Amino acid sequence: MADPKERFETIVQKLRDHGHKITPQRLAIVGILAKSHGHPSAEDIYDLIKGDFPTMSLATVYRNILLIKSFGEVLELGFPDGSNRYDGNKPHPHPHVICIRCKKIVDPDLDSMDIMKKEVAEETHFKILSHRLDFFGICSDCMASEKA
Amino acid sequence: MADPKERFETIVQKLRDHGHKITPQRLAIVGILAKSHGHPSAEDIYDLIKGDFPTMSLATVYRNILLIKSFGEVLELGFPDGSNRYDGNKPHPHPHVICIRCKKIVDPDLDSMDIMKKEVAEETHFKILSHRLDFFGICSDCMASEKA
């Protein structure tokens, strides 16, 4: 996991560079994305901020995520069931391991991706720009509580 | 690519086995899923069938996809932008290579998945049940027309 403070500064700097205003709501959203503890959803971010900014609206969360996405500083993980989760801590594509019971998302270390990417490019003649790799399963916690 | 006729029969047989009625609309949907040329969306399927069944409704397409999914005979590919594509020809998880320009979807041959799955299971202590691997890029056709 990257240093959240560093990520926070990076994203804020990008906002400035692109001429965007620095509002308290915006900073709060960036702060949460910079750590991205547990890969929050838009609603999660909204809930976390509502305490400090009672007037905060979900629309603002979405607008800011969209903005930060446009600089490539947040990774959007959309799932078939319609749920979206965000990772502003490691904004570049990386594998995820998702528990289908408790929805926990873990980042494994895998190094075979680059080899695979090259293999695919050669076989399909595509210019590969990005990728997405998710594993779905049951985490050890949920397996334990299942047996109980 | 699996033989579409065989896939068609397999799916129809599963429907019978589970006590579902065989309606013309259902057969038309199964027919398209069995080939899954170009990994159609629900709307694509609807459009393809509307010619033969002018009263066909999208709801019926969705209901049947849901039913066939419940036997594991169709693979649903949901994307963050909300689009869903289906593959009833190869219903088990397999990598996809997606052109971000023309939305073409290609199935590459890759054999390193099993090794990866094992690696992830060992590292995270998850029981891995399924996975999803997509590569995004630009196909050779689109690259050619881009240069023109």
Added chain:
DNA sequence: TTTGCTGCAAATAGTTTGCAGAGAC
């Protein structure tokens, strides 16, 4: 004849957008 299926229309849920006022610079 019985039951499940279809077609229609309305409901749903997550996300986006229009607009007027508020706030950053």
Added chain:
DNA sequence: GTCTCTGCAAACTATTTGCAGCAAA
């Protein structure tokens, strides 16, 4: 003071659901 951002509510889109009539077995 200017111009973007926010908050609210309404709009939007893909999918799901309730219901009455229809059709497969």
